[in-house]
Amino acid sequence: MARVTMADVALEAGVNKGTVSRALRGDRRISAETRGRVWKAAKKLGYELDAVASGLSSKRTGVIGVVLERMDAPWTGEFLSAVSGVLSRCKMELLLFEGGSASLAANVLRRVEGRKADGLIWFGAQARELGALEIPVVCIGPSACAGQFSVALERESVSARVRALAGRHPVRYRGGPAAVMEFLAELETEMGDGEPFVIWDGAKNSPDGERPDLLCGDERLARLLRANCLRVPVRELGVLAARVLTNAIRGSGVRPAVTLVKTTLVSTAGELILG
Numbered sequence: 001m002a003r004v005t006m007a008d009v010a011l012e013a014g015v016n017k018g019t020v021s022r023a024l025r026g027d028r029r030i031s032a033e034t035r036g037r038v039w040k041a042a043k044k045l046g047y048e049l050d051a052v053a054s055g056l057s058s059k060r061t062g063v064i065g066v067v068l069e070r071m072d073a074p075w076t077g078e079f080l081s082a083v084s085g086v087l088s089r090c091k092m093e094l095l096l097f098e099g100g101s102a103s104l105a106a107n108v109l110r111r112v113e114g115r116k117a118d119g120l121i122w123f124g125a126q127a128r129e130l131g132a133l134e135i136p137v138v139c140i141g142p143s144a145c146a147g148q149f150s151v152a153l154e155r156e157s158v159s160a161r162v163r164a165l166a167g168r169h170p171v172r173y174r175g176g177p178a179a180v181m182e183f184l185a186e187l188e189t190e191m192g193d194g195e196p197f198v199i200w201d202g203a204k205n206s207p208d209g210e211r212p213d214l215l216c217g218d219e220r221l222a223r224l225l226r227a228n229c230l231r232v233p234v235r236e237l238g239v240l241a242a243r244v245l246t247n248a249i250r251g252s253g254v255r256p257a258v259t260l261v262k263t264t265l266v267s268t269a270g271e272l273i274l275g
Contacts, residue, residue, distance in 0.1 A: 069124025
């Protein structure tokens with residue numbers, strides 16, 4: 001009796017072979033209805049599911065791409081250490097790139113595909129080419145990846161607490177090249193009384209000489225400037241992104257479409273304001 005092939009399953013399910021492959025490995029870009037139809041066809045034809053897993057495994061490279069918009073942020077080392085720790089336990093290797101500009105990002109994605117990476121963690125502003133990748137992608141940033149996975153900072157409680165800190169003062173947001181909390185720009189307003197409440201996010205200094213009342217991410221600099229600090233939970237972001245991605249690659253375990261991570265707000269005296 002002839003062995004049932006992936007092409008047979010594709011014909012029975014009314015899809016192409018690529019869709020069968022992605023459906024059987026749990027790719028979230030494939031709708032639940034299509035995944036169900038593919039699995040039903042596979043079971044009906046007696047397609048060996050163990051053989052599917054074996055075939056997919058043999059095609060894996062054990063390489064995970066990690067793209068950072070910039071590598072000079074003060075939290076980069078801690079983030080990469082967290083990602084690397086998870087990947088190491090899963091016997092996977094980290095391949096690091098800097099995304100930067102839109103043209104550089106497109107080139108990076110071509111290199112990721114060329115290295116046959118099993119998955120990708122993308123930290124920064126999104127590139128439109130992400131949606132075309134045929135591997136699992138976890139985005140870390142302000143907006144979700146279409147059809148993929150996202151790990152992001154929880155915004156509402158942070159924004160409310162920062163607004164409360166500013167009181168009636170007008171808010172000035174100063175975003176730098178390593179900004180990670182751009183959503184705080186939505187608090188900026190000309191309305192208010194007295195001196196502005198100044199937020200630095202990824203900025204080392206302000207062009208007009210303003211000193212920050214709140215600094216995002218760099219606790220050492222915040223202490224030096226006697227400013228409140230919003231910690232960037234980079235270790236949690238790295239661990240969760242790597243776990244979601246490895247689960248997606250294996251088609252098992254917890255892999256929510258969106259994972260929200262809480263940050264902490266520390267006062268000028270080093271006391272926890274928001275946890």
